[in-house]
Amino acid sequence: MSGEGGVTTGTANGPAGGTADGTTTDRVSVRGLVRSYGTRRALDGIDLNLGPGVTGLLGRNGAGKTTLMRCLATDLEATGGRIRVLGRDPERASERTEIRRRLGYLPQFPSFYPHFTVFGLLDYVAVLKELGGRRKRHDEVRRAMRRVDLYDRRHSRVRRLSGGMRQRLGLAAALLGDPELLLLDEPTIGLDPEQRIRFRDLVSELAVRSTVVLSTHQIEDVSALCRRVLCLDQGRVIFDGTPDELIARARGRVWEQGSRPPEGVTSWRLADGRYRVLVPEGAENPDSDSRVPVEPSLEDAYLLLTGARGSTR
Amino acid sequence: MSWHLTHDQLHQYAAHTADDVTAMSAEAHLTHCAHCRGLLPTDRAWLDRSWADLRDIVDQPRRGPIERLLTSVGLHESTAKLLAATPQLYRAWLTATVLVLAMALTVAHELPRGSLLFAFTVPVVPLIGVALAYGRGVDPAHSLTSVTPLAGYRLLFLRTAAVLLPALALCTVAALLMPSVSTLWEAAFWLLPALAMVAGCLALSQWMPLSLAGGVVGAAWLLTLFLLGIAEGLDPLLLFDPTAQMGWAVALTLLAGAILIRVRTA
Numbered sequence: 327m328s329g330e331g332g333v334t335t336g337t338a339n340g341p342a343g344g345t346a347d348g349t350t351t352d353r354v355s356v357r358g359l360v361r362s363y364g365t366r367r368a369l370d371g372i373d374l375n376l377g378p379g380v381t382g383l384l385g386r387n388g389a390g391k392t393t394l395m396r397c398l399a400t401d402l403e404a405t406g407g408r409i410r411v412l413g414r415d416p417e418r419a420s421e422r423t424e425i426r427r428r429l430g431y432l433p434q435f436p437s438f439y440p441h442f443t444v445f446g447l448l449d450y451v452a453v454l455k456e457l458g459g460r461r462k463r464h465d466e467v468r469r470a471m472r473r474v475d476l477y478d479r480r481h482s483r484v485r486r487l488s489g490g491m492r493q494r495l496g497l498a499a500a501l502l503g504d505p506e507l508l509l510l511d512e513p514t515i516g517l518d519p520e521q522r523i524r525f526r527d528l529v530s531e532l533a534v535r536s537t538v539v540l541s542t543h544q545i546e547d548v549s550a551l552c553r554r555v556l557c558l559d560q561g562r563v564i565f566d567g568t569p570d571e572l573i574a575r576a577r578g579r580v581w582e583q584g585s586r587p588p589e590g591v592t593s594w595r596l597a598d599g600r601y602r603v604l605v606p607e608g609a610e611n612p613d614s615d616s617r618v619p620v621e622p623s624l625e626d627a628y629l630l631l632t633g634a635r636g637s638t639r
Numbered sequence: 640m641s642w643h644l645t646h647d648q649l650h651q652y653a654a655h656t657a658d659d660v661t662a663m664s665a666e667a668h669l670t671h672c673a674h675c676r677g678l679l680p681t682d683r684a685w686l687d688r689s690w691a692d693l694r695d696i697v698d699q700p701r702r703g704p705i706e707r708l709l710t711s712v713g714l715h716e717s718t719a720k721l722l723a724a725t726p727q728l729y730r731a732w733l734t735a736t737v738l739v740l741a742m743a744l745t746v747a748h749e750l751p752r753g754s755l756l757f758a759f760t761v762p763v764v765p766l767i768g769v770a771l772a773y774g775r776g777v778d779p780a781h782s783l784t785s786v787t788p789l790a791g792y793r794l795l796f797l798r799t800a801a802v803l804l805p806a807l808a809l810c811t812v813a814a815l816l817m818p819s820v821s822t823l824w825e826a827a828f829w830l831l832p833a834l835a836m837v838a839g840c841l842a843l844s845q846w847m848p849l850s851l852a853g854g855v856v857g858a859a860w861l862l863t864l865f866l867l868g869i870a871e872g873l874d875p876l877l878l879f880d881p882t883a884q885m886g887w888a889v890a891l892t893l894l895a896g897a898i899l900i901r902v903r904t905a
Binding site for chain 1: 691692695698699700716717720721724779780782783784785786787788789790791794
């Protein structure tokens with residue numbers, strides 16, 4: 327299902343968001359979520375249900391992705407509306423603690439204590455996550471380090487790690503305790519192509535039983551991983567559906583042609599000198615001689631969706 | 640290997656009934672003889688557990704002296720880890736505390752009425768430490784730790800304890816080194832104001848970030864000193880006289896009660 331402007335949305339399992347007997351299977355349920363910073367509304371009436379699987383969160387900078395992630399991660403209180411995470415209310419302290427026991431969160435810019443070792447830092451986070459006695463906790467830390475390929479660097483100081491390694495360290499911290507809800511904010515920043523493939527493998531594996539929310543600008547990651555895409559703009563959900571549904575909306579609106587299109591139409595120059603042109607609904611593309619329709623990619627569809635509100639050139 | 644342990648010898652060794660000489664001899668032989676090791680009855684689960692324990696001992700983060708000390712006095716291992724990690728996170732603050740106290744002491748010894756500076760500085764030293772112990776902007780890994788189950792009051796109080804204890808110890812030592820101080824009681828003039836200000840900071844943190852709460856309380860302290868300093872017939876040292884100490888004790892009790900109620904009703 328899809329729609330424009332603050333629509334009520336379905337679950338990653340399907341559009342219904344519940345079972346026949348009326349009980350909900352959603353790990354995340356959000357109704358009319360509002361979060362304001364002063365007079366500015368970063369989130370403006372978000373409705374959302376999420377079940378198991380990977381959901382991609384797309385949107386421009388400032389669209390509200392990180393604010394939404396932080397609200398779901400219990401890091402930020404909502405100004406209005408209702409949030410239920412793993413069936414609990416994050417506004418209540420005891421329920422918030424219970425949510426945090428079952429939650430993994432990778433913030434957008436994770437930072438660490440530089441003089442800690444990799445093992446020491448993850449062990450510290452594992453203590454904060456109440457992951458059992460020392461042996462059990464250490465085993466869990468080792469498992470997380472192996473999953474992100476940092477085991478060989480376990481005794482290295484954090485300050486000696488590269489940017490990509492630090493990103494994997496943040497991911498390992500999020501994975502501790504096998505969370506039921508995993509919130510990953512720009513997780514592939516700084517990862518090389520090989521590591522990104524490993525990351526996708528890992529997230530696919532986790533999504534079998536967990537709910538994963540992936541906020542990213544990397545459309546390829548969304549294409550590869552997500553069964554469902556949410557697009558945010560100015561704090562509102564402007565699209566909610568599968569990647570195929572988003573692509574379908576762009577069919578017949580993506581062209582390649584020899585001349586540069588007029589102002590107001592998103593386009594870019596290709597290596598062969600031709601232009602790829604994304605024509606928004608209702609706009610005209612006057613170059614009818616040389617243009618050839620092409621199958622849209624997810625990126626085209628996303629650009630058309632967001633470009634319709636102030637296009638690029 | 641030209642010889643092997645007999646069935647009886649193996650049985651006695653496994654049952655721990657062999658005499659010392661036989662046991663040592665059997666152990667030395669078993670180290671080199673896979674055939675005899677194969678005959679030795681083993682508890683696979685126990686062996687796996689033992690290897691895992693051994694691996695864990697060899698391959699775990701090195702525990703520092705503070706963590707070992709805290710564990711040895713009976714603190715739970717995870718609590719000891721959290722407490723021990725905190726001063727590591729605030730090394731710069733600890734260093735600054737030592738330097739500030741050393742400077743205030745020097746002034747107290749070298750300048751006439753120099754002890755006034757020490758008296759007005761030392762109560763805010765624990766406050767600054769606590770204000771910088773927890774929260775976004777002062778904790779580099781706050782974005783990671785703030786969404787863990789221990790985040791919130793539990794981590795705040797653990798960090799407060801971890802900062803407060805060394806701060807109080809350093810301030811006590813410094814106060815004992817003051818000129819004209821002869822008893823521990825005389826050296827403790829700053830303690831109740833310091834604890835009351837820390838409690839005030841923690842209480843205010845319900846409505847604002849901890850660091851800001853510390854700033855507000857610290858500013859209130861400076862303002863009070865200033866007002867007492869310019870008021871005729873009043874002396875800032877009144878803040879430490881017996882009547883004021885009673886007032887500090889009452890304030891501390893009330894603030895501690897307010898914090899307790901807040902934690903219980905959260």
